[in-house]
Amino acid sequence: MVAMTSRSSPPGGSSESAISDQMLSELSHRERADLLRRVQMLHSSEFSISARVLTARCWFIRFLAACCLGLIPWTIGLAVSLPRTYVTANWRVLWTGFDVVLLGCLAVTAWGLWKQRQIVVPASIITSVLLLCDAWFDLLTANGHRDLIVSAASALFGELPLATMLILMSIRALHVGVRAARALQQDVQVSSLWRTPLITFPGPSKIQ
Numbered sequence: 001m002v003a004m005t006s007r008s009s010p011p012g013g014s015s016e017s018a019i020s021d022q023m024l025s026e027l028s029h030r031e032r033a034d035l036l037r038r039v040q041m042l043h044s045s046e047f048s049i050s051a052r053v054l055t056a057r058c059w060f061i062r063f064l065a066a067c068c069l070g071l072i073p074w075t076i077g078l079a080v081s082l083p084r085t086y087v088t089a090n091w092r093v094l095w096t097g098f099d100v101v102l103l104g105c106l107a108v109t110a111w112g113l114w115k116q117r118q119i120v121v122p123a124s125i126i127t128s129v130l131l132l133c134d135a136w137f138d139l140l141t142a143n144g145h146r147d148l149i150v151s152a153a154s155a156l157f158g159e160l161p162l163a164t165m166l167i168l169m170s171i172r173a174l175h176v177g178v179r180a181a182r183a184l185q186q187d188v189q190v191s192s193l194w195r196t197p198l199i200t201f202p203g204p205s206k207i208q
Contacts, residue, residue: 102130109166121173124166131163 027035088094105127112120135155142148 098130098134102127102134105130121170121177124170124173128163128166128170131159131166135159135163 024032105123108123109120109127111117112123135151135158138151138159139148139155142151
């Protein structure tokens with residue numbers, strides 16, 4: 001337990017705790033983590049989510065679940081009804097627009113890494129997904145043997161390795177954020193993101 005010295009103010013005033021830099025330097029890592037947890041608990045006790053927000057959250061979860069169920073027959077219908085070939089008049093605009101978006105996401109990711117900003121986490125995730133989509137559509141829309149070879153080489157040596165690095169970097173950044181939110185405990189076992197609770201959404205996780 002962390003002990004703090006306190007000095008009292010005159011009657012009617014408030015008492016304040018004095019923690020010097022020397023006292024903090026003398027604390028062990030576990031004691032510092034305990035102190036940080038206590039400060040976070042005081043802050044979190046002032047934060048509460050209204051019942052209206054929790055209700056909206058539950059309805060949004062139901063909506064997402066309904067979208068997943070509705071997408072199953074939709075995908076099956078497309079698989080059996082879409083033609084094998086399709087001619088479009090916006091082919092140039094489609095790929096140019098896609099590459100512009102990809103360029104913007106890459107630029108934001110690079111800037112976030114350079115400046116060490118939290119925006120790098122969502123930016124790198126979005127960029128990795130776009131890279132995977134780029135490789136997927138390049139391979140499936142390749143016209144002829146030569147285009148297929150170029151698309152496969154671009155995917156194997158370009159999009160897929162870069163997307164993998166961005167995904168791993170995002171997962172590591174998320175783990176670091178979770179550890180920091182758990183009071184910087186070095187002995188905390190980092191679990192999979194599938195089992196790590198979402199810190200920004202306190203309250204019951206089950207739909208009532």
